[in-house]
C-alpha cells in the first residue's frame with residue numbers, strides 16, 4: 001500500500017487553488033492530481049511527496065485532509081494495459097471503489113486503485129502485477 | 141432549646157472547575173465558611189471552630205450570607221423546606237437539595253459538623269439542576285459525564301418566580317410543572333387560541349397562589365407542549381417538553397413552523413456531523429428554499445464520494461421526516477461555519493433581500 005493525500009473541497013471557485021497553494025508553499029512536489037466532484041463538493045486525491053506532512057499542513061490551514069492507503073500498480077503504457085488489470089480485479093471479485101492512472105516518464109503508467117477487501121495487494125502481486133512501493137513513488 | 145439552622149449553598153461555576161476528587165466542589169459553603177476544595181475532615185474542623193461556640197449558647201442560626209441573615213424569616217424558611225421535601229422522594233431530595241438544616245435539639249445540642257461537612261461534600265455529586273436555555277444536547281451530556289451526575293433541566297422566568305416553574309425528574313421525559321402553583325396552557329401564538337395537550341405552541345402561565353402582582357395568562361414567548369401521560373417517576377403533575385425556542389426564533393418555511401432547535405436535535409443524532417451548523421433561507425421563485433450547512437467530524441472518512449453522499453442523503457431524509465420540509469444538506473469545509481461561544485448566528489435569512 002502507498003499513501004495518497006485526500007482533501008475534501010467545497011465545489012466553489014478558488015478552493016482547489018488554495019489547497020494546491022498550501023502544498024506548494026511547503027515545497028512539497030505533486031506527482032498527480034485527480035478530483036472527483038459532485039454538485040456541491042469535491043474530493044481531491046493527490047500523489048505527492050510526504051503526504052503525511054502535506055495532510056497536517058492542510059489541516060492546519062483549515063482543510064479537511066487525510067492520508068488514504070491505496071494500491072498502485074505499474075503497467076506498460078500501451079493499449080490494453082489498464083483493461084487487463086481491471087479484468088483481473090473483476091474475476092477475483094475485487095470491488096474497486098475508484099481508480100485513476102497517470103503516465104510516468106519511462107513509458108509506463110501507474111494505476112491507482114482503492115479496493116474494498118483484504119489481501120488485494122497480495123493477490124495482484126501473485127498474479128504478476130508490478131506493485132509500486134514508497135521508494136518508487138519518491139523516485140518519480 | 142437550641143436550634144441550629146445551617147444553609148449549604150452551591151453556586152454555579154464552570155464544569156472543569158467542578159472536577160474535584162475527594163474534595164468539596166467549588167462554590168460550596170457551610171454557613172459563611174467557604175469549604176470549596178476542603179476534604180470532609182477539614183470542613184468539619186472549620187465548622188466546629190467557627191460555630192461550635194455559638195451552639196453552646198442558647199440558640200444559633202447560621203446563614204450563608206449577611207443578606208440572608210438580615211432578611212430571613214425562620215418560620216417561613218422551615219415551611220419552604222418542608223414543602224420541597226413533600227414534593228420529592230427522599231433520595232432525590234438528597235440528590236437535589238442545596239439547602240440543609242440540622243436540628244441541634246435532636247442532636248443533643250452538639251454541632252453536627254461532620255454531618256454538615258459530608259452533606260457539603262455530596263453537593264453536586266448526584267444530580268445537578270441547570271437552567272441554561274441555550275445548552276445543547278451535547279453540552280448536557282458532557283456536563284453529566286464529566287461530573288458523573290444526572291443533568292436536570294429547570295424552567296422558570298423572572299416575571300413568574302425565576303427557576304422552579306417546572307423541573308425535570310429522573311425519567312428525563314419532560315419537566316413536571318408545579319401545577320399546585322401555576323396553571324399552564326399552550327396557545328397558538330398567532331391566533332391566541334388554546335391548543336390541546338401534546339400540541340406545540342406558546343406557553344401561557346397563570347399564577348394560582350401569588351397574592352402580590354399575580355400574573356393572569358402571562359405569555360412567555362417560550363415554545364413547548366404539554367405532556368399529560370403518566371410519568372414513571374410517580375408524580376402526577378403534568379409536564380412540559382424541553383423548550384424548542386422562543387416564538388421569535390420560529391421560522392416559517394413554506395408555511396410550516398420550524399425551530400432551529402429541531403434541526404439541532406436531528407444533527408445530534410448523527411455522530412459523524414460536527415455540532416456547528418448554519419441554516420440558509422433563500423427564495424426560489426415563489427417558494428422558500430432551505431439549505432443546511434454542516435461539517436463532518438475530523439475522523440469521518442472523506443476519501444469516498446459515495447460515503448459522503450450517503451451521509452448527506454441520510455441526514456436529508458431524517459430532516460424531512462422530522463420537519464416536513466425539504467432541506468438541502470451541504471457538507472462544507474471545516475471552519476466555514478462561524479464559531480462563537482455565545483449565541484452563534486445559526487440562521488441566515490436571505491429571503492427578504494431578494
Ligand SMILES: [Zn+2]
Pocket residue numbers: 309310311316371372373374375
Ligand atoms: Zn416524572
